[in-house]
Amino acid sequence: MKLRDFLSDETLQNKHVLKMLLMHHAWFTKETLLTQMDQEIEQHVVDLILHDYKRYVNDKEPLEYIMGYVEFDQRKLFVDKNTMIPRPETEYMIQACKQELQEWAQTSTEWQHIVADVGTGCGVLGLSTFLSAPDWCDSLFLMDYYPECLKTAKKNAHHLLTQEQQQKAHYLHANLLQGLLEKVSLEENDSLLVTANLPYIPTQTFDEQAEDNVHLWEPRYAFISGDDGLDLYREMFAQIKEHDWLRAMATGGRFVMFLEMMTWQVDILRKEFPWMSFEEVKTFHFQIRIVKATFQ
Ligand SMILES: C[S@@+](CC[C@H](N)C(=O)[O-])C[C@H]1O[C@@H](n2cnc3c(N)ncnc32)[C@H](O)[C@@H]1O
Structure with a gap:
């Protein structure tokens, strides 16, 4: 079948998904999809694409799970x-x-430099941050409560890091x-940069408002965190408070956390943890904030 005929089939309405599946199964580039409409697609490839298209439309399975990867920060990361x-x-x-890490990296020191990604999932945050200054970082920690996430994070680390860089990953x-x-x-005098995009959706909000594809396919434990969505952040700050070495290090060294949450949650954390400072550094549409947390 010709690409032109396949793409103009009116029963297949979501052309974006169709094109993504063409790139995935037929290895077409974006340019081919735009300029070479006479290309032939073999029947077994058409069948594969139609099978996956139905998974997406009828079963509401996310395209990223169907393909097994996501393009992110100009890199391919495996997801499941x-x-x-x-x-x-x-x-x-x-x-x-x-930005933070590159600023730190300009000050060359003999100290130990660590990046730790808490709740790493597929490893996206930790790996992307580490890869912005891989020579400067001494250690990268990818951490999750769920072993299956760590398996995927490890697979991504093996795929994205050189042998030498892999020696630094834990x-x-x-x-x-x-x-x-x-x-x-x-x-x-060590430096520790923690990234933590922990679950922060209030459980009831998730149950009532999450999209069908999220409910059906994505892991609930990656989203919910109690009545106001802050249970896990609270627990993490309690862990920090208990550990003197972290505070001791912060007086001479550097300790910064980057967190994601909703606007109204930042004010709650400010009240409950007055010994930390929470600075809103990025805004994503009206209610999501990227927050930089440091010791006061
Ligand atoms: C919102 S997802 C973030 C995934 C990834 N870091 C990202 O930014 O796409 C939250 C992650 O936190 C993990 N998680 C949930 N509870 C945890 C806990 N108590 N300790 C460590 N990780 C946890 C989940 O398994 C999930 O991978």
């Missing part, structure tokens, strides 16, 4: 049903983290920061 699909706002978080199956607190001993 255990890992939340990275959202556009995460690009903003990555920008903020990269995978911690742990509740929030606990694994890092137990494993790493930080000195006064």
